[in-house]
Amino acid sequence: MTVSTTTRSAAELTAQARDVLGVSRLTNRALTSWLHGLPGVDQVGCEGRVAGLGTRSIKTTSKAWAIDTAIAMIDLTTLEGSDTPGKVRSLCAKALVPDPLDPTTPRPAAICVYGDMVATAKAALGDSGIHVAAVATAFPSGRASMAVKLADTRDAVKAGADEIDMVIDRGAFLSGDYLTVFNQIAEVKQACGDAHLKVIMETGELVTYDNVRRASYLSMLAGGDFIKTSTGKIQPAATLPVTLIMLEAVRDWRELTGVQVGVKPAGGIRTTKDAIKYLVMVSEIAGEDWLTPEWFRFGASGLLNDLLLQRQKLATGAYSGADYVTID
């Protein structure tokens, strides 16, 4: 799997943003009028659309395809204060061999850990092609100085992280200081170098769908390669309606700028049934260009085992049970 990355400086991103907005200077006022000029989201209609897509019936061959695709889209995650090198290595072993009973099982896309565990994960995964993603920028709250956030990012990149999952400053966003949010993302993007940048918007703290749409556009404008719902530390984490709005945003952004941006719902996706609902949405809202691990990811831990159980059931016709998948 290849991830297309482009190294962008903050100055380049600002210049490009001016171009998209059609302004000579990127000010908070310019960002505000652009973001607030986006069409609103009707909550009832949005949730109705999600409910409608949720009735899709995915059976037999398409279910098998969806399960394998979902497995390959997982960022297998452990983000605990109690994480140890042993725990991370165990998770990496799971990623390398998700189902010891069936070697044809696809591997997840990445392992997602805190910055200090990147080297451990890197060593455990070797040249398997499985990426290491690190959360950075004072995850999960993001409440630290910019110098600390940038140091956090550089540290993880230096340790070999292929992908950086940053958090936006929700306080700045909610107070209307979009320029600060923009600048922080652009600077982190610059600090990422070749690493792929995922921008966590923490939609559970943004609350309204209008905010989710604005934060999505702001994150894409500032150079995010992926927009991601949640840290997993705030409830609600990923939801289908929020992800629907993000999928509409990346779809429309590509039409506007020609740039494709990925989407990662994270937190709270635990079952195969849920994962398939997300894939249906990706397919019918953004289109099949997004139906690959390069452009869509699940931030999850428990989801993998449920997908493996369902995969075994499809293959053998019998549901084996929790003791037939490994707990890592």
Next chain:
Amino acid sequence: MPTFDYAPAPESRSVVTIAPTYGFFIDGAFTRPKATFATLNPADESVLAEVSQAGPKDVDKAVAAARRAFEGEWGRLSGAERGKYLFRIARILQERAREFAVLETLDNGKPIKETRDFDVPTAAAHFFYHAGWADKLEYAGLSAPGATARPHGVVAQVIPWNFPLLMLAWKIAPALATGNTVVLKPAESTPLSALLFAEVCQQADLPAGVVNIVTGDGRTGQALVEHPDVDKIAFTGSTEVGKIIARSIAGTAKKATLELGGKAANVVFDDAPIDQAVEGIVGGIFFNQGQVCCAGSRLLVQENVHDEVVAKLKRRLQTLRVGDPMDKNTDLGAINSREQLDRITTLVDAGVAEGAERWSPACTLPTKGFWYPPTLLTGVAQTHRVATEEIFGPVLSVLTFRTPQEAVAKANNTAYGLSAGVWTEKGSRILWMADQLRAGVVWANTFNRFDPTSPFGGYKESGYGREGGRHGLEAYVTTTPATPTGATR
């Protein structure tokens, strides 16, 4: 990697048993089949069953049975007792929901997801709602203080083919809640769910003659509405037939409610939530293949967002799944009959001849059955036939406007007035538009929402009377003193 094709997910048709032939349901029992004609599955033109054509004598028997029931046991029941029957029917409809959904899809051609998620649950909801009213009619404000609202007696009900079971529920539930008895004629092309409902009446131990069902074509309907012992008529169908009924009852004591055609405007302002508006437009015109009297068949879009809305609509239409109505993933099913398909084809061809531009997504239609692709007509002018006549198919005419005043003028510039939609994030504009639009239902930032508590009905050539809600009860009661039993009517 292959694309995400949905494998076939067909609903099983084995849950429902269809008899080879059907008679009428009169006085609590099925009659012997006679003078039968076929009812087809519009998705493949196969014959589902043979049903009987009722003549004037059959209608007479049905009306007589209804009269006996009204003057007998049913007429003496308390509201609370009537309510029990309605609750029982509602529960049986829920228990047998899958059976009804499958049968309705087979006979009508609409997708199983619509019958399963809309038609059948909403039909049950109408029975539940009206069951609750049955013992509370005194508090419904139906009569002036001191007067008593009482049932009309025998109600003749003629319903269309687009929502066969749901229209039956809209008609029968309020009639029974208020204490009337019923003779119902389902549409010629979709009689099967009404005949299955007759079994539900038996299962619920509804007294004989309270609900009678006669099948047949327009001649049966005519015999029924012209029958001298009918007290009230409830009709849903075309404006053309509605006018005939209104003429035929002129000068008689019969009351009538008519729910007729429509040519609804769905008005999209430039500050609308565009993505949800696109969904609402799609749902407004492609729900039930556009065979909906309140369908949002005229899209009035503000000129400055026309191109964006049309582009998004086209993209959305490409994801509509057209095909086997029994597949759980089908969005658009078959047109109900060849006659209707011909009408749609003729009108769209006329629109194109008058200068409209036609667009449909690439889709493979089945070779057998009655099918029409989802179609957009852009560049439509108010004078085109496709802007004025009801197409009753999956065809959206797109027109533009510049100011709110122009939107209102164009929306109201129709012989109909059944429904309208408004899309804007500005609350004050919604209220102003709702006040200006001459339509019985105005939806704001949504479309095609139905609820038994909400009255439904039209202005102008869309008919008169309301169905549903407290208002809907009014049509089924009278406050004039009762005619003594046995007196000449």
